[in-house]
Amino acid sequence: MNSARRNKTPETSLLIGDIGGTNARFAIADPGRPAFSNAVTLQCNDYESADVAIKHYLKSVHAGTPQVICLAAAGPIIDKRVRFTNNHWEIATDELAAEFSIDAVQLLNDFEAIAYSVPFLGEDDCMPIGLPESRPLDADDYMVGIIGPGTGLGAVGLRKHGDLYLPTAGEASHGGFAPETQVQIDILNALRERFDRVSSERLVSGPGLENIYWALMRIHGEKRAHQAPAGIFKAAIDNSDPLAAEAVQMFFEVFGQVAGDLALTLGAEDGIYIAGGIAKRYPDLLKNSRFRSGFENKGRHRSLMERIPTQLILHDEPGLLGAAYCALQLYET
Secondary structure (H helix, E strand, O other): OHHHHOOOOOOOEEEEEEEEEOOEEEEEEEEOOOOOOEEEEEEEOOOOOOHHHHHHHHHHHHOOOOOEEEEEOOOOHHHEEOOOOOOEEEEEEEHHHHOOOEEEEEEEEEEHHHHHHHHOOOOOEEOOOOOOOOOOOOOOHHHHHHHEOOOEEEEEEEEEOEEEEEEEOOHHHHEOOOOOOHHHHHHHHHHHOOOOEEEEOOOOOHHHHHHHHHHHHHHHOOOOOOOOOHHHHHHOOOOOHHHHHHHHHHHHHHHHHHHHHHHHHOOOHHHHHEEOOOHHOOOHHHHOOOOHHHHHOHHHHHHHHHHEEEEEEEOOOOHHHHHHHHHHHHHHH
């Protein structure tokens, strides 16, 4: 019998986390249902390692040694270990298990954790983007995709088959950018001056928006000071910079194209869920953008794409919600 199940006590502590390049969000999962409490955000640079941060968190919420640890991480999980690109931490399941003297430790890709949250999102946790309106997922069988830009571009699929949830994680965001208009061809040619290879993530991410803005400056023959993503979005919102408005529209249009490619690749006819910090931060820009037209513009498959709903995830912490589900599975095993 797994020790996580054997050692149940009234003080049961199921530790979950969602760790990125800058922040680490920790919480305690509910042992009875996919839910969590006591969420706290820590700065990764303030702690030497993940286990030091975890100990600080557990002490701050007066929790004992956890029976289960389930962490979502912004990076590929290779041999049960993750190395962060923008973070000095390195996490391995066997090392965490030894540090806390437990057996039940799991690492998830951050978008894999978000995928696990989808079945437990309520009506108020999502906002439709364009038509068609969202519809309830089938109780026994469905296929959806989850995609979202932030520092990078995350993408994953989730298949429900009977009682099983089967995530399909990969590196879809690193597929090659496929331009569909003359302006996009010009942007691609400009970006080839900076990068040996132009992936979708080179355009659909925070740094990607900067790349689009830079490329449009080259195309229009303009010279301007560097703009960070927040500045570009702000200038687009207050109509103070036509180039910023063009860059933001192009950003969401290409995002729609990439999301549509993901739907076709996965066969995600039951819907695409939009995650990531950028889309959640600018929902009105997304809703009024060319995202949906880019999504549907798939030639002979346009009629199929027009039937696939796209929704923005509004839940504050979908990664923690998905990690809570996985922690509960470990706990009950």
